[in-house]
Amino acid sequence: MMLKELRDEVYEANMDLPKHGLVVFTWGNASGLDRERGLFVIKPSGVSYEELSPENLVVCDLDGNVVEGELNPSSDTPTHACLYRAWGDKIGGIVHTHSTHAVSWAQAGRSIPCYGTTHADYFYGDIPCVRSLTKGEVESAYELETGNVIVEGFANLDPIAVPGTLLHNHGPFSWGKDAMAAVYHAVVIEEVAKMATLTELNNPKVQEAPQYLQDKHYMRKHGPNAYYGQGNH
Amino acid sequence: MMLKELRDEVYEANMDLPKHGLVVFTWGNASGLDRERGLFVIKPSGVSYEELSPENLVVCDLDGNVVEGELNPSSDTPTHACLYRAWGDKIGGIVHTHSTHAVSWAQAGRSIPCYGTTHADYFYGDIPCVRSLTKGEVESAYELETGNVIVEGFANLDPIAVPGTLLHNHGPFSWGKDAMAAVYHAVVIEEVAKMATLTELNNPKVQEAPQYLQDKHYMRKHGPNAYYGQGNH
Amino acid sequence: MMLKELRDEVYEANMDLPKHGLVVFTWGNASGLDRERGLFVIKPSGVSYEELSPENLVVCDLDGNVVEGELNPSSDTPTHACLYRAWGDKIGGIVHTHSTHAVSWAQAGRSIPCYGTTHADYFYGDIPCVRSLTKGEVESAYELETGNVIVEGFANLDPIAVPGTLLHNHGPFSWGKDAMAAVYHAVVIEEVAKMATLTELNNPKVQEAPQYLQDKHYMRKHGPNAYYGQGNH
Amino acid sequence: MMLKELRDEVYEANMDLPKHGLVVFTWGNASGLDRERGLFVIKPSGVSYEELSPENLVVCDLDGNVVEGELNPSSDTPTHACLYRAWGDKIGGIVHTHSTHAVSWAQAGRSIPCYGTTHADYFYGDIPCVRSLTKGEVESAYELETGNVIVEGFANLDPIAVPGTLLHNHGPFSWGKDAMAAVYHAVVIEEVAKMATLTELNNPKVQEAPQYLQDKHYMRKHGPNAYYGQGNH
Numbered sequence: 001m002m003l004k005e006l007r008d009e010v011y012e013a014n015m016d017l018p019k020h021g022l023v024v025f026t027w028g029n030a031s032g033l034d035r036e037r038g039l040f041v042i043k044p045s046g047v048s049y050e051e052l053s054p055e056n057l058v059v060c061d062l063d064g065n066v067v068e069g070e071l072n073p074s075s076d077t078p079t080h081a082c083l084y085r086a087w088g089d090k091i092g093g094i095v096h097t098h099s100t101h102a103v104s105w106a107q108a109g110r111s112i113p114c115y116g117t118t119h120a121d122y123f124y125g126d127i128p129c130v131r132s133l134t135k136g137e138v139e140s141a142y143e144l145e146t147g148n149v150i151v152e153g154f155a156n157l158d159p160i161a162v163p164g165t166l167l168h169n170h171g172p173f174s175w176g177k178d179a180m181a182a183v184y185h186a187v188v189i190e191e192v193a194k195m196a197t198l199t200e201l202n203n204p205k206v207q208e209a210p211q212y213l214q215d216k217h218y219m220r221k222h223g224p225n226a227y228y229g230q231g232n233h
Numbered sequence: 234m235m236l237k238e239l240r241d242e243v244y245e246a247n248m249d250l251p252k253h254g255l256v257v258f259t260w261g262n263a264s265g266l267d268r269e270r271g272l273f274v275i276k277p278s279g280v281s282y283e284e285l286s287p288e289n290l291v292v293c294d295l296d297g298n299v300v301e302g303e304l305n306p307s308s309d310t311p312t313h314a315c316l317y318r319a320w321g322d323k324i325g326g327i328v329h330t331h332s333t334h335a336v337s338w339a340q341a342g343r344s345i346p347c348y349g350t351t352h353a354d355y356f357y358g359d360i361p362c363v364r365s366l367t368k369g370e371v372e373s374a375y376e377l378e379t380g381n382v383i384v385e386g387f388a389n390l391d392p393i394a395v396p397g398t399l400l401h402n403h404g405p406f407s408w409g410k411d412a413m414a415a416v417y418h419a420v421v422i423e424e425v426a427k428m429a430t431l432t433e434l435n436n437p438k439v440q441e442a443p444q445y446l447q448d449k450h451y452m453r454k455h456g457p458n459a460y461y462g463q464g465n466h
Numbered sequence: 467m468m469l470k471e472l473r474d475e476v477y478e479a480n481m482d483l484p485k486h487g488l489v490v491f492t493w494g495n496a497s498g499l500d501r502e503r504g505l506f507v508i509k510p511s512g513v514s515y516e517e518l519s520p521e522n523l524v525v526c527d528l529d530g531n532v533v534e535g536e537l538n539p540s541s542d543t544p545t546h547a548c549l550y551r552a553w554g555d556k557i558g559g560i561v562h563t564h565s566t567h568a569v570s571w572a573q574a575g576r577s578i579p580c581y582g583t584t585h586a587d588y589f590y591g592d593i594p595c596v597r598s599l600t601k602g603e604v605e606s607a608y609e610l611e612t613g614n615v616i617v618e619g620f621a622n623l624d625p626i627a628v629p630g631t632l633l634h635n636h637g638p639f640s641w642g643k644d645a646m647a648a649v650y651h652a653v654v655i656e657e658v659a660k661m662a663t664l665t666e667l668n669n670p671k672v673q674e675a676p677q678y679l680q681d682k683h684y685m686r687k688h689g690p691n692a693y694y695g696q697g698n699h
Numbered sequence: 700m701m702l703k704e705l706r707d708e709v710y711e712a713n714m715d716l717p718k719h720g721l722v723v724f725t726w727g728n729a730s731g732l733d734r735e736r737g738l739f740v741i742k743p744s745g746v747s748y749e750e751l752s753p754e755n756l757v758v759c760d761l762d763g764n765v766v767e768g769e770l771n772p773s774s775d776t777p778t779h780a781c782l783y784r785a786w787g788d789k790i791g792g793i794v795h796t797h798s799t800h801a802v803s804w805a806q807a808g809r810s811i812p813c814y815g816t817t818h819a820d821y822f823y824g825d826i827p828c829v830r831s832l833t834k835g836e837v838e839s840a841y842e843l844e845t846g847n848v849i850v851e852g853f854a855n856l857d858p859i860a861v862p863g864t865l866l867h868n869h870g871p872f873s874w875g876k877d878a879m880a881a882v883y884h885a886v887v888i889e890e891v892a893k894m895a896t897l898t899e900l901n902n903p904k905v906q907e908a909p910q911y912l913q914d915k916h917y918m919r920k921h922g923p924n925a926y927y928g929q930g931n932h
Contacts, residue, residue, distance in 0.1 A: 020723075024253075024420060027351070046462025075453070075461050098351045100424065104431030107348040108439050115806035116868045118726070118797045135445040142449060169349045169442040187723060191799065197434055198803030201896055206807050209868040212834040216841060220774070228774045229745030257486075257657060258650070260584070279695030308686070308694050331584045333657065337664030340581040341672050368678040375682060402582045402675040430667055490719075490890060491883070493817070512928030541919070541927050564817045566890065570897030573814040574905050601911040608915060635815045635908040663900055 002068050003041055006032050007054040010041040010093075013179035014057075017097060018049050020187050028097035029074040032179035033084050035092065038062050040084055044071035062088070064144075075143060082147025083175065087159050093179030095186045101193035102172035102186075105129065109168045112192060113208045115199045119192045120209060120217035124161040127189060128153055132168040146170075161218070164189050235301050236274055239265050240287040243274040243326075246412035247290075250330060251282050253420050261330035262307040265412035266317055268325065271295050273317055277304035295321070297377075308376060315380025316408065320392050326412035328419045334426035335405035335419075338362065342401045345425060346441045348432045352425045353442060353450035357394040360422060361386060365401040379403075394451070397422050468534050469507055472498050473520040476507040476559075479645035480523075483563060484515050486653050494563035495540040498645035499550055501558065504528050506550055510537035528554070530610075541609060548613025549641065553625050559645035561652045567659035568638035568652075571595065575634045578658060579674045581665045586675060586683035588654045590627040594619060598634040612636075627684070630655050701767050702740055705731050706753040709740040709792075712878035713756075716796060717748050719886050727796035728773040731878035732783055734791065737761050739783055743770035761787070763843075774842060781846025782874065786858050792878030794885045800892035801871035801885075804828065808867045811891060812907050814898045818891045819908060819916035823860040826888060827852060831867040845869075860917070863888050 001007075013030040017023040026049070031042035041057050058069030064081035066073060074080070080094050105112050111126040112119070119127075130153030137145035150165055150173060163185040164174030172193075174185035199206055208214075221228045234240075246263040250256040259282070264275035274290050291302035297314035299306060307313070313327050338345050344359040345352070352360075363386030370378035383398055383406060396418040397407030407418035432439055441447075454461045467473075479496040483489040492515075497508035507523050524535030530547035532539060540546070546560050571578050571593075578593040580586055585593070596619030603611035616631055616639060629651040630640030638659075640651035665672055674680075687694045700706070712729040716722040725748070730741035740756050757768030763780035765772060773779070779793050804811050810825040811818070818826075829852030836844035849864055849872060862884040863873030873884035898905055907913075920927045 024424060025417070044463070072460075072463055100428055101431060103349060103351055104428050105435055107428065107432040107442075108436035110436055116802060116870070118802055118870065132443065132446065135443070138443075138445050138449045142453075169446055171349070171351065184724070191723060195799055195803050195806060197431060198800060198896060199806040201434070201900070202804055203807035203809055209806075210831060210834070210837075212837050213831065213868055216837045220841075227771075230743070230771055257653060277696070305693075305696055333661055334664060336582060336584055337661050338668055340661060340665040340675075341669035343669055365676065365679065368676070371678050371682045375686075402679055404582070404584065430664060434667070490886060510929070538926075538929055566894055567897060569815060569817055570894050571901055573894060573898040573908075574902035576902055598909065598912065601909070604909075604911050604915045608919075635912055637815070637817065663897060667900070 001055065002059055003034055003037075003039065004054075006034050006041050007057050010043075010057055010179045011052065011054040013093065013095070013183045014043050014052060015049060016180070016183045017095070017186070020183070020190075022097045022099040022186055022190060023049075028095070028099075029076055030095045030179050030183060031074075031080045031093065033088060033092045035088060039067055040080060042073050042077055042080060044069065045074050047071065076146075078141065078143035079147040079150075079173070082144055083150065083173075086147075086151045087175070090160055091163075091175040091182075092177050093182035094173065094175045095179070095182040096171070096173050097186055097190075098171045099186065099190040101197065102166060102189045103170075104197070105193050106166035106168060106171045111166070112189075112196050114214055115196055115206060116209050117213065117217045118188075118195060120214045121221055122163070122185060122188045123192070124158075124214065124218045124222075127164060127166060127192065128157065128162065129166040129168055130154075161222070234288065235292055236267055236270075236272065237287075239267055239274050240290050243276075243290055243412045244285065244287040246326065246328070246416045247276050247285060248282060249413070249416045250328070250419070253416070253423075255330045255332040255419055255423060256282075261328070261332075262309055263328045263412050263416060264307075264313045264326065266321060266325045268321060272300055273313060275306050275310055275313060277302070278307050280304065309379075311374065311376035312380040312383075312406070315377055316383065316406075319380075319384045320408070323393055324396075324408040324415075325410050326415035327406065327408045328412070328415040329404070329406050330419055330423075331404045332419065332423040334430060335399060335422045336403075337430070338426050339399035339401060339404045344399070345422075345429050347447055348429055348439060349442050350446065350450045351421075351428060353447045354454055355418060355421045356396065356425070357391075357447065357451045357455075360397060360399060360425065361390065361395065362399040362401055363387075394455070467521065468525055469500055469503075469505065470520075472500055472507050473523050476509075476523055476645045477518065477520040479559065479561070479649045480509050480518060481515060482646070482649045483561070483652070486649070488563045488565040488652055488656060489515075494561070494565075495542055496561045496645050496649060497540075497546045497559065499554060499558045501554060505533055506546060508539050508543055508546060510535065511540050513537065542612075544607065544609035545613040545616075545639070548610055549616065549639075552613075552617045553641070556626055557629075557641040557648075558643050559648035560639065560641045561645070561648040562637070562639050563652055563656075564637045565652065565656040567663065568632060568655045569636075570663070571659050572632035572634060572637045577632070578655075578662050580680055581662055581672060582675050583679065583683045584654075584661060585658045586680045587687055588651060589629065589658070590624075590680065590684045593630060593632060593655060593658065594623065594628065595632040595634055596620075627688070700754065701758055702733055702736075702738065703753075705733055705740050706756050709742075709756055709878045710751065710753040712792065712794070712882045713742050713751060714748060715879070715882045716794070716885070719882070719889075721796045721798040721885055721889060722748075727794070727798075728775060729794045729878050729882060730773075730779045730792065732787060732791045734787060738766055739779060741772050741776055741779060743768065744773050746770065775845075777840065777842035778846040778849075778872070781843055782849065782872075785846075785850045786874070789859055790862075790874040790881075791876050792881035793872065793874045794878070794881040795870070795872050796885055796889075797870045798885065798889040800896065801865060801888045802869075803896070804892050805865035805867060805870045810865070811888075811895050813913055814895055814905060815908050816912065816916045817887075817894060819913045820920055821862070821884060821887045822891070823857075823913065823917045823921075826863060826865060826891065827856065827861065828865040828867055829853075860921070
């Protein structure tokens with residue numbers, strides 16, 4: 001069986017989704033990339049988290065074809081493949097969920113403004129809401145076009161500085177250096193989405209946080225002079 | 234004791250209601266149909282989930298008469314019986330709860346609009362809110378008339394494509410091919426209800442998701458060309 | 467040690483408060499009445515739920531004097547005593563909490579309208595919000611006057627049909643035939659309070675449920691022709 | 700190893716933060732002061748709660764220099780040090796979190812009004828929201844200036860009577876006689892923040908609780924004639 005270590009990591013990432021309250025039933029999936037081999041490991045479609053194991057994950061190539069696995073891969077596989085083709089040099093893990101608050105912003109068709117440092121610590125600027133797919137896109141290669149719409153929406157954004165997005169009328173996608181980092185960003189999106197709704201309730205005229213504060217917090221954790229944590233970044 | 238297997242299944246379905254956070258105390262019930270025999274198994278009335286067992290469930294015929302069981306069946310039994318009489322060829326399980334967000338839409342007297350794919354994956358179009366009962370209906374055969382009002386509200390709807398409803402001033406009823414499917418749809422209603430409230434908070438002018446997206450998602454899981462999951466549908 | 471059985475029951479009732487998510491730290495208390503002896507058992511003041519035992523509960527007479535117990539009784543003891551003096555022929559248990567949604571209605575100074583059957587099953591009409599105490603009342607015998615304000619607010623209400631209230635700027639008080647029934651009604655108030663806030667968000671012009679529906683649901687569970695449950699009421 | 704007892708206490712305080720739902724991942728920290736020695740113990744930066752132990756906490760002096768410990772101290776260490784320098788005669792523990800509802804008020808830039816007794820029991824008057832840092836402050840010594848802004852905002856406030864604050868665009872800081880008291884006040888801020896949002900939803904024209912009620916509740920627990928609890932304050 002291929003990619004034992006990556007299977008274990010992607011299994012852990014998938015299991016963390018219900019643990020963090022991001023997923024009910026099978027409404028979510030995580031994948032992880034083996035950049036050298038040009039393969040990624042992803043959750044099988046419609047399989048419950050109780051039945052999941054490192055062994056029944058599916059290995060796909062970057063065109064989304066199954067390379068190893070008995071089960072059908074997640075129906076979102078062409079989306080994952082598309083993002084790895086576009087950004088595989090920068091990202092190594094992808095997560096998609098239907099977490100409650102993130103979905104509610106995606107359904108509202110709004111990007112999440114940066115109202116404070118919780119957001120600024122992980123996302124540089126808005127968490128963007130990319131456009132809904134057209135009729136033509138939905139009716140042709142829906143999941144592939146989902147990936148294309150995300151890549152299009154990031155034409156002027158760095159997927160490292162903005163490690164996730166909302167797809168209008170759908171929900172959140174996130175990514176990171178590996179599958180666990182993508183899970184982490186999925187948690188951040190959900191928490192920040194909830195805070196932003198409450199912030200606007202508490203002050204309908206609220207403004208975004210000052211740009212210099214956004215710069216500071218992002219750079220404190222991610223820039224060349226980062227000083228948060230134990231230096232192992 | 235009759236219907237051992239169905240009792241086990243209906244027991245599991247009832248126990249899943251508090252597990253999914255849909256029920257406090259005894260505010261919910263699930264039933265399952267044996268189509269061949271024209272009988273259904275239902276939770277006894279006012280019995281706590283701790284005391285519930287496959288053995289103390291009640292077997293009723295399609296007129297709601299007790300066929301086997303020491304305890305009174307759920308006070309909602311005439312509603313279940315009515316729905317099985319109307320749709321017994323299509324549905325095999327029914328759930329009623331007072332889950333928080335679904336009740337809040339039912340109390341508001343509003344159908345839940347389809348704002349995104351989480352909804353569209355399981356409900357084709359709105360989750361309808363059927364009318365409140367009239368004074369005459371409430372004072373005659375209340376629980377039976379509850380069933381009649383639901384059937385009336387579905388005159389132009391397919392209970393397979395729309396596997397649940399809200400009863401104005403009351404709460405959600407859901408159904409499916411069996412008791413566990415009805416539980417699944419009860420979870421979907423609660424989650425979608427919560428998302429819809431938050432969506433409208435985030436954007437008071439929000440529009441429903443495009444019809445072509447609703448078509449795609451429903452057909453992706455339920456049409457003849459469904460491709461979600463492992464093909465066992 | 468007096469009143470062993472009642473101590474056990476009041477202990478269980480107190481322990482159920484954090485279990486149902488109604489209490490953080492020591493922000494709640496339950497008591498139970500021994501009508502024959504004219505005594506009640508109540509939680510000691512400021513003692514954590516981890517440290518609570520049937521043995522360290524405090525026994526008081528109907529003037530609120532300690533009859534047995536090493537610890538100070540709850541600072542709300544004069545409120546409990548006042549309600550037992552007024553209604554001791556009808557009620558046998560009292561609960562006070564600072565549960566989140568009930569407090570938010572109490573702070574808003576609004577009675578909770580009856581928007582549906584979840585409410586109507588347990589409360590006949592509004593859950594009333596009684597007036598804030600005057601400066602004079604607060605500065606003289608605060609906790610006793612709290613009881614007097616509740617009794618005053620119920621001049622035209624039956625504490626059996628309306629087993630709880632909100633005190634303006636403070637929070638919920640509930641009662642019932644015994645301590646466990648008072649806990650049950652505390653859970654109902656919290657859940658109904660949450661549903662009512664969400665109902666108004668979903669429909670700012672919502673109307674109360676029809677009176678005939680309120681009558682039906684209350685009588686279905688509480689009138690002489692009640693038919694909910696197993697007949698042991 | 701220094702300060703064994705204080706390490707244990709600060710460890711417990713840190714572990715209570717996720718237990719009370721105030722922290723996800725590493726988004727929070729608690730510290731405790733040894734007034735005699737002029738040292739404080741604080742959580743290391745970016746270390747998960749699973750990996751935390753009394754032994755890997757970091758000991759700092761009041762200038763924020765590490766006195767004992769292998770790991771980097773929390774990036775918020777200069778803020779803690781600043782508050783201990785200003786108020787070390789009055790407070791012995793500090794907590795910072797990004798708890799959801801408190802952050803949503805901090806992001807809204809609003810002080811939390813005192814709407815009722817839950818608030819008045821622990822905070823005398825508003826929970827203030829102190830100003831956002833200027834560009835110059837953020838770009839020079841950010842975490843130190845954070846402390847200075849809090850101290851500036853409390854020029855006319857007593858940190859004992861008001862044991863916490865919100866920092867605009869950031870989140871809550873709380874304190875108390877020791878680390879566990881600071882955790883307690885962090886829980887109070889989060890709960891009161893949630894109640895205040897809901898209170899305003901339920902009544903957009905709500906007024907603050909009467910001053911005499913605020914006085915009474917605070918004095919009932921904290922004044923020289925306090926009578927809440929078992930007298931060990």
